[in-house]
Amino acid sequence: MPSTTFDNLKTDKKNLVTQALLQEFSSYPLAQAQVARIIKTAGISRGAFYKYFTDIEDAYLYLYSTAMGEIHQNIKQNLSTPMVAADYLHYTEAFLDNVANNAYRQLIRLHFMQNEGLLNRVQPPVDVARVKDTPANAWAAMVLTHETLRQILITPELKSSLLAKLTASLQALERIDA
Incomplete structure (x- = not known):
């Protein structure tokens, strides 16, 4: 830094x-x-x-x-209640909207396409306590959401298809949790 x-x-x-x-x-x-x-x-x-x-x-x-700080700045998350599929979809779409008209868009795209694997340091550091305290379904939803964002930024033409798959996956996770 x-x-x-x-x-x-x-x-x-x-x-x-x-x-x-x-x-x-x-x-x-x-x-x-x-x-x-x-x-x-x-x-x-x-x-x-x-x-x-x-x-x-x-x-x-x-x-x-x-860049990540600025893009996430306008995305509000209520951490006091467990998130449901609709919340994850809302945050995914809000992130994509924030990136779409943002000066950092190409930086983030290059990050996912080429730079991520070159970095010698893990960024951001893993919050061990948060990972341990997060229920498995919530962890799975976070991983799916972030991977969907990554894939959409790399291949924007697949946005609709990837969001549909994310929706189905999140709804399946909700059913498992119920």
């Missing part, structure tokens, strides 16, 4: 660097991304880049985390 130096940058400069990262990581897979293009676009020195980030992967993880 970025250094405190980056965190303390003036908003304009921080936004300029973030936009340069977005341009690079939306245009090139992580394996082909170049610090040289990022620093040229951002108008910073190579030394400044490495003062802000440990390496290009660190910069990528910062941007991806920022």
Whole structure:
């Protein structure tokens, strides 16, 4: 994650660097991304880049985390009641709507298509307690939902079919739980 130096940058400069990262990581897979293009676009020195980030992967993880935070920001979830199939579908569609008209869309698509497997670090870290405390059906619904999102972002032409399969799967999980 970025250094405190980056965190303390003036908003304009921080936004300029973030936009340069977005341009690079939306245009090139992580394996082909170049610090040289990022620093040229951002108008910073190579030394400044490495003062802000440990390496290009660190910069990528910062941007991806920022993207996920912004996309999830408007999706409200009531954690006090168990989710039902309709809730998972609602959140899936809300996520897809948030991504559809978002500057991070291509970044996320490239993440799922090429970058995810290249990362040396698991991001975000697994919350062991949450996994242990989550009922099996809820865990299965979360995994199905996230995999459906991943597949839709990779192959948008399958959206209707994948959402239909998700709906049927979630309803089957509800019947098992009943």
